[in-house]
Amino acid sequence: MATPAEIFATALQALDASGLRRRRRVVAPQDGAALLADGLTRLAFASNDYLGLARHPALIEAAQQAAERYGVGATASPLVCGHSPAHAALEDELARFVGLPRALYFYAGYAANTGIIPALVERGDALLSDALNHACLIDGARLSRADVQVYPHKDMTALERALITARGARRRLVVTDAVFSMDGDLAPLPELLALCERFDAWLLIDDAHGYGVLGEGGRGSLSHWGLRAGAMPERLIYMATLGKAAGVAGAFVAGPEPVIEWLMQKSRTYMFATGAPAMVAEALRASLRVIESEGWRREQLLRLGERLRAGLAGLPWRAPVSGTPIQPLLLGDNVLALAVMAALETQGIWVPAIRPPTVPQGSARLRISLSALHSADDVDRLCAALRSIAASGAGRGA
Numbered sequence: 001m002a003t004p005a006e007i008f009a010t011a012l013q014a015l016d017a018s019g020l021r022r023r024r025r026v027v028a029p030q031d032g033a034a035l036l037a038d039g040l041t042r043l044a045f046a047s048n049d050y051l052g053l054a055r056h057p058a059l060i061e062a063a064q065q066a067a068e069r070y071g072v073g074a075t076a077s078p079l080v081c082g083h084s085p086a087h088a089a090l091e092d093e094l095a096r097f098v099g100l101p102r103a104l105y106f107y108a109g110y111a112a113n114t115g116i117i118p119a120l121v122e123r124g125d126a127l128l129s130d131a132l133n134h135a136c137l138i139d140g141a142r143l144s145r146a147d148v149q150v151y152p153h154k155d156m157t158a159l160e161r162a163l164i165t166a167r168g169a170r171r172r173l174v175v176t177d178a179v180f181s182m183d184g185d186l187a188p189l190p191e192l193l194a195l196c197e198r199f200d201a202w203l204l205i206d207d208a209h210g211y212g213v214l215g216e217g218g219r220g221s222l223s224h225w226g227l228r229a230g231a232m233p234e235r236l237i238y239m240a241t242l243g244k245a246a247g248v249a250g251a252f253v254a255g256p257e258p259v260i261e262w263l264m265q266k267s268r269t270y271m272f273a274t275g276a277p278a279m280v281a282e283a284l285r286a287s288l289r290v291i292e293s294e295g296w297r298r299e300q301l302l303r304l305g306e307r308l309r310a311g312l313a314g315l316p317w318r319a320p321v322s323g324t325p326i327q328p329l330l331l332g333d334n335v336l337a338l339a340v341m342a343a344l345e346t347q348g349i350w351v352p353a354i355r356p357p358t359v360p361q362g363s364a365r366l367r368i369s370l371s372a373l374h375s376a377d378d379v380d381r382l383c384a385a386l387r388s389i390a391a392s393g394a395g396r397g398a
């Protein structure tokens, strides 16, 4: 048998040949939306820090004070002794913010989804999953051993057929991103809820890219679709991550009290992992206050989004309207996507090329993500650079 080094050297060459090798950079923040990456300053449209909170002074101060008070480590899993007053207060505040009875905080979104799905369904249950769902929903579904049916992206007719097929299952759980992470489009929550009602199914939504951005006061996708405290469908379970617009780290699941209590009892990623440090929880409490009080950040994002979409019109690549800070520029081919990314880099601009398996085969793209830290000039600079690349033909030949 060949050694691991031999096997994987060959496998890595194959990744290179198909344009699928990923390169990690050493990145440090600069002013505004600029990043110092591998020693060069670049205007970046790459992060999920949509509101620009990751370096907000109020969050930094909250973390510093919490470090003094609680230390820097949680010291154990939350069910042993890793659940501090900061975590408890955060959960209460998150639940109130999204209008659901109770919330449970996880150290990462990946852990939340891979923990809660297997606690909700198991062998003999049906899990219905949108084709463009995030990887950790897919992994959670696999871990659950439920019978998984993937329906085409946002295809409610196909979902209805799948729900009919699943009628005999003990439980039916529909799982979807609320805002799709690589396209920025929204799942039709009212239609999903109506189907779940009709077929007696539950709905788990992952609002990683809606929390803080959409809805009244940044309350997320539930608020965006008009769902408010006191009027939440009982079959709904809400999950959102806190490392994106919230600017810190972790995630939470929220819903009816017995559901959340059950998830706390049974999610293995909650039980068997050290809790997030209390300073993270305090930074998140500060983040919540900033999300509520600094509405200009969301207004800035909306203005930048309109400017970007106007600026992308006329390019030879498709840029589907997203209505969120995530704007894909569909290039199709992996090598082409890398070529356009590289051409932008020569102009000091960083937009990540996203390739399979993060997106489906043949749908490689630039994923432009906006932040309240961007200025109108930043957006204009990106659009001008893309126009010059398109005109030079660099984006066509590969």
Ligand SMILES: *Cc1c(COP(=O)(O)O)cnc(C)c1O
Pocket: 107, 108, 109, 110, 111, 113, 134, 136, 177, 181, 206, 208, 209, 241, 242, 243, 249, 250, 251
């Ligand atoms: C980023 C993301 C996650 C994972 O959250 P982390 O906190 O980064 O682990 C889960 N779901 C979706 C849709 C995401 O975009």
